[in-house]
Amino acid sequence: xxxxxxxxxxxxxxxxxxxxxxxxxxxxxxxxxxxxxxxxxxxxxxxxxxxxxxxxxxxxxxxxxxxxxxxxxxxxxxxxxxxxxxxxxxxxxxxxxxxxxxxxxxxxxxxxxxxxxxxxxxxxxxxxxxxxxxxxxxxxxxxxxxxxxxxxxxxxxxxxxxxxxxxxxxxxxxxxxxxxxxxxxxxxxxxxxxx
Numbered sequence: 001x002x003x004x005x006x007x008x009x010x011x012x013x014x015x016x017x018x019x020x021x022x023x024x025x026x027x028x029x030x031x032x033x034x035x036x037x038x039x040x041x042x043x044x045x046x047x048x049x050x051x052x053x054x055x056x057x058x059x060x061x062x063x064x065x066x067x068x069x070x071x072x073x074x075x076x077x078x079x080x081x082x083x084x085x086x087x088x089x090x091x092x093x094x095x096x097x098x099x100x101x102x103x104x105x106x107x108x109x110x111x112x113x114x115x116x117x118x119x120x121x122x123x124x125x126x127x128x129x130x131x132x133x134x135x136x137x138x139x140x141x142x143x144x145x146x147x148x149x150x151x152x153x154x155x156x157x158x159x160x161x162x163x164x165x166x167x168x169x170x171x172x173x174x175x176x177x178x179x180x181x182x183x184x185x186x187x188x189x190x191x192x193x194x195x
Contacts, residue, residue: 018123021135022051050120053131057087064124071111072156074184077124087126089158092181096158098126103164105175106130108138109156109182119153133161133169141172149177156182 026049056065057080068075076090087098089105096105106125113120121138125131137159138145149155160175 018053018128018132018135021132021139022053025135025139026051047117049118051123051135052120053123053135054128055087055124055126055131061124064122067113067120067122068124071113071120072107072109072122072182074182075107075156075178077107089124089126091156091158091178094176094178096160096175100127101129101164104130104133104161106134106159106161107156107182108134108159110152111154111156111183129164129169130159130161133172134159136169137172145174148174150179154183155179 052061052063052067054061054064056062056068056077068077074091078085078088078090078095080086084097085095089096089107091107098104104126106123108124109122110119111122112118123131123134123138125134145157146152149157155177156179157177158175159172161169162171162173164171
């Protein structure tokens with residue numbers, strides 16, 4: 001579980017809602033749920049599927065920062081600033097901007113870390129609302145998503161949360177499958193699609 005970026009030890013309402021959605025999803029599969037703070041989780045996922053929710057900005061989720069650096073080298077998260085690319089998700093030469101409370105993006109990836117036997121499912125949104133949106137999307141639209149992905153074993157997609165003032169976290173759509181570029185060795189590297 002991540003920290004609210006400006007209040008270490010606290011978690012925002014939408015991130016709590018996202019974790020509740022994760023817990024419901026896990027319980028629907030008859031699995032046990034364990035919640036750990038991202039800043040106190042310094043080990044492998046020990047044979048358990050790990051849901052890592054929250055962005056790396058200002059140490060909000062240090063685990064996300066580590067996963068991005070180690071496993072998704074083709075992805076860059078721009079730092080919070082007063083510039084138009086604040087918190088943008090950059091991958092494959094494309095930038096997915098943050099228009100707070102209007103239209104936001106969230107990176108969702110599934111991968112197997114080195115020496116792990118179970119995958120990590122990473123949800124890295126531009127806000128707590130986009131984290132909540134992504135987990136709700138996964139829970140409600142996973143069958144539709146599996147039809148468009150080349151593989152469900154390893155993937156990376158960017159979701160767009162549209163019309164937030166009207167639909168809140170419910171207006172979530174697939175923006176782009178960025179799997180090949182996200183797992184490439186350098187940010188922004190274009191990788192030819194699978195043959």
